[in-house]
Amino acid sequence: MFNHPTDVPILVLTEEQSWQLLSSAELGRLVLIVGGRPDIFPVNIAADGRSLIFRTAPGTKLAELSVNEQVLVEADDFSSEEGWSVVVRGTAERLETSQEIAHAESLGLHSWVPTLKDFYVRVTPTEVSGRHFLFGPQRERELGEGSDSA
C-alpha cells in the first residue's frame, strides 16, 4: 500500500492515505490542554467522512471540552516490519441534535464507561498528517559510537 523510495524509511502520507488508515482505526488518543497543560486519553474513534467521532461520558475531563476546543487525535499501528501514525489536529464539539446523535450511533462506536448518558464528540480537522515507517535491516544497526551524541 505504501511504496517508499529506496533508503527512505519514513514516508510522508497524503491526506487521502491518512484517511484510509484512520478509517480502519478503532482506537485513538485524544490530546487536549486541561488547565494549561497537555493531557492524553485513549478513545474509541470512528471516521465519518473527513471528521472523527468519539464517545465519552459525563464527569470526565473529556466532558469539559468546550465548543471549538483545539485538540489532537493520534492513531497508529505497528508491527516489527512497518508502522504508521496519523495525527488529526482540529476542533472538537459535542453533538447536540438528535439527528447528529442518531447518525453518530449508527457508526457503532463503543463507550469506555457504560452509562446511559454518554455523548458524542466530533473532531473537525484543520490539519491531517501521516507517516508510514519501514523498519528494514537498518533498524537493527546499532550505534557503536556514543560519543557522537554529546
Place this chain on the structure above:
Amino acid sequence: MFNHPTDVPILVLTEEQSWQLLSSAELGRLVLIVGGRPDIFPVNIAADGRSLIFRTAPGTKLAELSVNEQVLVEADDFSSEEGWSVVVRGTAERLETSQEIAHAESLGLHSWVPTLKDFYVRVTPTEVSGRHFLFGPQRERELGEGSDSA
C-alpha cells in the same frame, strides 16, 4: 493481573502496576508543546528503573527538546476484552555523558530514523497514572435514547 471490583469497568492502577505495564511496552507516544501548541509523536520506549528512555534523531522536533522540558508519554494496549493506558508526566532531558549513553544503548532501543547521530532522551516522571479497562457485556449495550445527550 487486575482484579476489578464488580461493576467497576475502569480500575485506577497503582504506580507499581503502572510501571509493570510500562516495562512491557515498546511503543509510546510523546506529547510535548511545540510553539505553544501540543504535538504528538510515536516513540520506541524502554523503562529504566522508574524513568523512561527513548531515542530520536537530530533535525526532528524531538531534537529541540530543551533540558527539563515538560512532556507526557503515553503507552497502551487493547484487546476486545480488556485494555490499559499509562501516562507518565515528567521532564525530558537529553543524555550527554558517555556513561549515560552506554547505559541507554544497553536497553536495546531501536531508532525510528536510521542515523549514526541518534541521541537518547530520559523522561523523569513527576506523575504516573494508569487505568485498566474491562470491556464486558455492558460494552455491547447501546444507548437507544439519544435525546439524553442534548
